[in-house]
Amino acid sequence: MSDNWAIRAQGVSKKFGLTLRQSMKYGLRDSVRKLAGRSSTTDVLREGEFWAVNDVSFQLNGGEALGIMGVNGCGKTTLLRILNGVYAPDKGRVQIRGRVGALIAAGAGFAPMLTGRENVYVNGALLGLSTREIDGLMDEIIAFSELDHFIDLPVRNYSSGMYVRLGFAIAALSRPDVLLMDEVLAVGDLNFQKKCYDHILQLKRGGTAIILVSHSPGAIWAVCDRGLFMNKGAALVDGPIEQVIREYDDQNSRNALAADVQFAHASNSHSAVSASKAEPIESFEKSGTGDVICNDFKVLSDHGEAVRELKFEDPFTIEVTVKVNKPIENFIIRVVADAVHYRNIVSLDNYEQGAPVDLLAPGTYIFRIRVEQQNFRPGAYAFNLAIISRHIGAHLFLWLKCGHIVILSPHERFLYSDPNAVMHFDAAFSHETLEAIG
Template identity: 50%
Template sequence: MDVRRACGLFGTVSTSSISKIVFTGSRGRTYRKLPACSSFWGSPGYCGARVGFSNDDRRIGNRLRLFQVDRGSNGRSHLRAQMFDLRLNGVCKKYKVGAHGNSPKRWYRSLVSEAPPVMWALQNVSFDVREGETLGIVGHNGAGKTTILKLLSGITTPTRGEIQIRGRLAALVEVGSGFHPELTGRENIYLHGAMLGMRRSEIARKMDSIVEFSGVDRYIDVPVKRYSSGMYVRLGFAIVAHLDPDILLLDEVLAVGDVAFQAKCLERITELRKSCRTIIFVSHDLAAVYRVCSRAILLERGHVLLDGPPREVIDEYQRMTFGTQDSSGKKFDPEKEAECLNVSFSSSDMGGIRTGYPMVAHLSYRAAEIIPDAIFRISLYWPSGYLCAQFTNESSGSALTLQPGEGSIDFHCPILPVVPGFYRVDLSIETNGRELDLKQRCATLCVETGKAAPGDFYIENAWSIRSNLPSIPISIAR
């Protein structure tokens, strides 16, 4: 329904209307179905919807509560305390386990037999996402990450709780979601834009940039049912990232596609973040979450375990995933000639560990006998398992002889070459080609932004101008 003033409106709508309500509102734009700016209404306009569902709502015919948040002509709420674009309050989502349906036979069985088992995908999830914030959601498979995005995008509805959305929302939740398989890529671009309330002329102006970004220009007039999964994601991300949404939901967009496209995605997400767009980013790529997100949430079995800075959340997630090997108090293995105990990292300037700046690694070990020509290796891996750097005293020509007992060694790296992100650390000891000990996932290294490194690593360099032309004196007429 259309109303003159959205502020304070309260009513009920059926569950089938939610998907239409979610894709509404914008900062300073007018649309044919749901106008959204003061120039159209003559007053602050429609911005978004809040939906909620609880057991009490079942008494009134399985209907959801809805009210709209007032947004001014400048795209901001009149209430300074409500400067959020998304809010989840006590959201729960329940699914039935096993086969079920709506046939009369199954309905009768449900009356005379026990209720089917249920699974709670989300339990009492509450958080706010403020305007211009980039929120990363991490967690194991089945933790509820995609379920949250499906609730926000209107694909499904909450069992209990309230969801408030403020602004125009675009989502890339599943491969092929929102695409009509019989339509071409070009036609699906217009379809997505219409779902977001954009005019056809506005979509046409952005068509070339969308097609160029997606890299499917040769197949843009081919039905998308013939696209590969990678082409689906590339086109889907190009659409949602260029149609100027207020809120962008991204689920594992970096999991499909080559390295070049992943770099383009990260660059585009960074641009949207700088333009104060609200982004919810779900990914298993912890390095990408750390680089692009200003805040992160850790989900585990439908519960929010931690909400805070990306560094703290990712560190806790890695501890849950890999664990830490604490060697303090352990008895020495008599069968090992030498054993790695621990490794920690610090910066020489007492600040954070940053790209292009000095770093010190502190290693501790225990030896059963004299170990001549010992070689220590510190290996840094991306969370995906890719080895990105390895430091060893062998390459520097530093010969180390270990004495019996416990000891420590400091490794000084004058210029840290790796880019910002989280790294898994492995530590090993070798001698004469024999591996004496290997500690995998013994620590994590968080590298913060330092000197500019747009590629995969940083190299210290210097530039100068050299000219082979003879110098010619210049006379100035007076």
């Protein structure tokens, strides 16, 4: 191991009670045992407790940046608070060399009745700065935070963005040896975020060890050298940023799919009886005239198996079983895909795809839609099914969120550095000679 380490975490664990009553009971019991000189049971789980952080170990050298990613509740902020000394670990130990600057929560450590200027002195003193050092930094802190004449306003009147600007300016401009940051920078506007990240990179080049907790793959990719992916308190991946971002994206996609499926099932449960009959259907997820009914929508792999996950760029088939209760002219079946942040990103329509159905007699049919070359970006997607008759402005059948799929991140390439992942221009280069020498 390198002797240039700035942070060492060895087997760090922290547990909490599920209720305040349990936490207070166990805390009081452990305190009494310590006062009596007896060992406490903080290294094992008791009834009603859970590990918020469980056996996390890593080392970070000066001038390196570690990105910590994971879905909400995985233990990222708890780990950061252990590193900052807010919490004592129940197991393991943390070693940190040098001065620590931390930005973990907007407004944390600020006295609301004091002005911004007075809070600079208080927080600077907590960081180990002398009054003379704080005086020398004051103008730079005010300029960086862009607070100007608001610096002498009580911070209780600050917005969340003003809290973050002042907090970051104090933590970063104090030239810490270790800088700990949670997702709070997301509160700032784009111009301030850019200024912060430029300064973070400058600190990193100067030898500061940086830990950044973020839900932004772009921020982690831009700043960090390696990462931790956490899930349920444990560090499942400690390695290259590419691997951590892949795991984070896939976990997010699976969680989004699970939530979507649970919501769709809850919304559809009360409509199951009417959906099996040739009667008008009215519910949040299904609606229609009752002339057409569909209760079976599948996404099939190349092997013909119903799947919820596909690899990046894998072909697939959509299979829909439709019961038609009366003759339908100009039959159109349409499948539309929604992503988490975008609707109607792709539409598959038998009429637009050159496969019209002029007349569909009563009966049960299976429609298959084959997609040979899909270019979904990794993530969670929901499918919506619409059945209409051309030139009639009403849905014969509409089923929202009828199917779900997760596209997994590819492991053979990293899309955030792929020229086709964000934007790629085909450019022509040329040059001309302005002056020839010799």
